[in-house]
Amino acid sequence: MNNDAVLDASTGWLILALFSVAWIWLGWWLGRRAKGLEGFMLAGRRVGLALGTATAMATWVTSNTTMAAPQLAFQMGLWGMVGYSLGSIGLMLFAPLAKRIRELMPNGFTSGEFIRLRYGKTAWRVFLGISLFYAFGWLVSLGMAGGVLINALTGIDYHVGMSVILAVCVAYTLLGGLRAVIGTDFIQAILILTGIVVIAVLAISNVGVDRMHEAVLEERPELLNLLFPAAIMFLFNNLLFGIGEIFHSNVWWSRAFAFREGVGFKAYMIAGLFWTPVPIVAGFVALTAPALNLNVPAADMVGPMVAAELLGVGGAVLVFIVVFSALASSLDSLLAATSDLVLTDIYKGHFKPQASEEQLARAARWVVLILGVATWALCWPRLTTLAELLYLTGAFVASTIWPVAAGLYWKRVNPNGATLAMLLGTVVGLSAYFMVGFYVAALVSAAVSMSLVLLTTWLAPREFEWATLNQGATR
Amino acid sequence: MTISAETLELLIVAATALAAVAPIILLILWVRDRSGGKLW
Numbered sequence: 218m219n220n221d222a223v224l225d226a227s228t229g230w231l232i233l234a235l236f237s238v239a240w241i242w243l244g245w246w247l248g249r250r251a252k253g254l255e256g257f258m259l260a261g262r263r264v265g266l267a268l269g270t271a272t273a274m275a276t277w278v279t280s281n282t283t284m285a286a287p288q289l290a291f292q293m294g295l296w297g298m299v300g301y302s303l304g305s306i307g308l309m310l311f312a313p314l315a316k317r318i319r320e321l322m323p324n325g326f327t328s329g330e331f332i333r334l335r336y337g338k339t340a341w342r343v344f345l346g347i348s349l350f351y352a353f354g355w356l357v358s359l360g361m362a363g364g365v366l367i368n369a370l371t372g373i374d375y376h377v378g379m380s381v382i383l384a385v386c387v388a389y390t391l392l393g394g395l396r397a398v399i400g401t402d403f404i405q406a407i408l409i410l411t412g413i414v415v416i417a418v419l420a421i422s423n424v425g426v427d428r429m430h431e432a433v434l435e436e437r438p439e440l441l442n443l444l445f446p447a448a449i450m451f452l453f454n455n456l457l458f459g460i461g462e463i464f465h466s467n468v469w470w471s472r473a474f475a476f477r478e479g480v481g482f483k484a485y486m487i488a489g490l491f492w493t494p495v496p497i498v499a500g501f502v503a504l505t506a507p508a509l510n511l512n513v514p515a516a517d518m519v520g521p522m523v524a525a526e527l528l529g530v531g532g533a534v535l536v537f538i539v540v541f542s543a544l545a546s547s548l549d550s551l552l553a554a555t556s557d558l559v560l561t562d563i564y565k566g567h568f569k570p571q572a573s574e575e576q577l578a579r580a581a582r583w584v585v586l587i588l589g590v591a592t593w594a595l596c597w598p599r600l601t602t603l604a605e606l607l608y609l610t611g612a613f614v615a616s617t618i619w620p621v622a623a624g625l626y627w628k629r630v631n632p633n634g635a636t637l638a639m640l641l642g643t644v645v646g647l648s649a650y651f652m653v654g655f656y657v658a659a660l661v662s663a664a665v666s667m668s669l670v671l672l673t674t675w676l677a678p679r680e681f682e683w684a685t686l687n688q689g690a691t692r
Numbered sequence: 693m694t695i696s697a698e699t700l701e702l703l704i705v706a707a708t709a710l711a712a713v714a715p716i717i718l719l720i721l722w723v724r725d726r727s728g729g730k731l732w
Contacts, residue, residue, distance in 0.1 A: 429700075
């Protein structure tokens with residue numbers, strides 16, 4: 218039990234039960250029209266602008282955004298929340314890539330498929346290693362965050378909360394595939410945005426920016442310092458980490474394949490625009506803590522504590538709904554996209570190249586289930602080192618930025634150079650992580666990777682036929 | 693170098709306004725897509 222919980226366990230159970238039933242029913246209802254493998258994996262490739270924008274936005278709003286944004290504002294002040302909001306740049310930069318991906322690979326399924334067709338099998342295996350490591354790191358960190366946050370907010374045991382949220386997401390992804398994921402993401406996006414706006418408006422009207430500014434200036438003046446060095450470093454690393462995460466991850470590629478023609482660019486651009494204010498709106502409420510004379514025992518609880526102080530039980534319920542929606546919208550997307558990668562690039566690509574569509578459609582559901590169980594097993598011991606894996610992945614994902622972006626636009630990129638860029642970028646980025654600090658890992662990795670892609674392409678350019686991507690991706 | 697209360701207020705109010713408008717635009721897009729048969 219957690220005695221510092223802002224809600225009692227029975228209220229927590231009620232919300233958990235209501236939302237669990239709602240998500241699973243919606244998943245079944247939305248997925249009942251999903252036909253065949255493309256219907257299950259890519260929602261029939263006809264997702265419109267409204268659902269496309271909402272799913273891109275909601276997926277990028279994780280439990281970290283809603284809980285860690287106030288924490289970052291509380292620890293790093295202004296630049297903490299503004300730096301976090303720069304995560305939206307990754308979404309906006311992916312907008313032209315999504316358009317290009319849809320044009321080059323109208324029948325494509327995964328990001329791994331692109332790397333295999335563009336650079337060959339060695340690069341593909343290196344990329345799969347990076348991508349799956351990142352996906353598992355994110356899955357485990359989300360699963361653990363689910364258990365930890367439910368425990369912190371309601372006192373419900375970590376293992377129970379973690380198991381419930383994972384089971385719910387696996388269940389509706391299993392029932393409805395990407396249609397269920399995208400449909401629930403739309404409702405989750407509305408809930409997240411409405412919830413944080415209500416809390417923000419109450420914070421502004423009850424406390425006032427002047428009073429908040431005055432109290433912070435008196436107690437924690439460094440939080441309002443525009444030249445806070447640690448926060449500025451965080452800002453740049455976060456920017457590159459976010460770009461690396463989005464450019465390589467099948468979460469975003471699968472949506473580029475699933476969106477209707479002409480939707481990808483607009484959906485990612487609008488999603489980026491809508492995402493930008495989220496860390497600021499969710500984060501600034503933490504700055505009201507000094508004005509409210511709140512004694513915050515742990516920085517990660519500052520958001521729920523301020524909401525509970527301003528709104529009473531209603532505020533705590535609102536935070537719980539926002540956090541639950543944020544967790545579910547990211548977990549389901551990651552489950553679906555990672556299972557696509559495992560199915561297409563591992564199962565079919567390495568073990569069953571002749572598998573029929575029916576066999577793949579059956580296997581797709583098994584993969585979702587196995588991934589869910591594996592994530593649950595890794596989350597069970599609650600090893601914080603596993604959650605910290607996600608920080609490490611900055612070095613991995615940033616090494617893919619240049620091979621992915623250059624591979625989509627430049628005909629002459631050297632495939633061996635791209636492979637080497639991912640390998641050496643990761644190794645040097647990891648060295649920087651351990652020798653200097655987490656805040657330089659993505660930066661160093663991206664710089665090494667960029668240098669290698671540019672140098673090898675300049676020294677030994679290789680011609681590539683864009684049509685290969687379309688032909689090769691056709692089943 | 694400290695941010696002034698006015699600039700902080702501008703940042704917070706602008707961010708909150710954009711976040712408040714976002715769900716309305718999403719709903720408008722949803723209605724438009726649905727009536728045009730372009731939801732899925």
